Amino acid sequence: MVPLSFKEITKRLKTIDFPPVDIVVGIGTGGVPAATMVAYHLDAELQVLTMNYRDEQNNPRYEAPVVLAQPNWQLQGKRILLVDDVSVSGKTMNAALELLKGLDVKTCAMKGKADFVLFPEVKDCVKWPWKP
Template sequence: MVPLSFRKISERLKQMQLPKIDVVVGIGSGGIVPAGFVAFYLNAELQVMVLNYRDEQNNPRYEEPKVLAKPEWQLEGKRILLVDDVSVSGKTMNMALEQLKGFDVKTLAMKGKADFVLFPEIKDCVKWPWKP
């Protein structure tokens, strides 16, 4: 397991060439803390979309990710960054993108597959600083 600190995440985030963003949407539950961190760094609004696909042991709970909560957004004309902690299969990220269809959306993951990936070199499990 690879341990990551908030300092290391912050350092990597500062190295990224991110576009101008108006709204950061975090995929809950795993993407809420990273999205808050990114929204603060970008001085952007933060929203949360709650999706669930995997349990606490990282095993799929459902055939497909399920949208559990989605706010009533006013996103017309805004540049959106969709954030999750990990995007390996892409199922959760793709389900979230489907909910944001028609909007200007880029994706960011701490590791895995996305438009922007903070730690593309990490292939192992991560010990996130926000999880006990």
């Protein structure tokens, strides 16, 4: 397991050349701390889309990601950055992108596959600083 600190994540955030962003949408629950850091870094509004696909042992809980809570968004004309902590299979990120179809959306993951990946070199599981 690869340990990452808030300091390392913040340092890496500063190296990414993000486009202008109006709203950061964090995929909850795992992506909320990551999205919070990104929104703060970009001085952007934060919204949370709560979805669930995996259980606490990282095993699929459902056949596909399930939306548990979605804010009443006003996103037309906004530049959106969709953020999750991990996007390896891409199932949750793609399900969230479907909900945002037709909007100006870029994706960001701390690890895995996205338009912007903070730690592309990390292939193992991560010990995130916000998880016990």
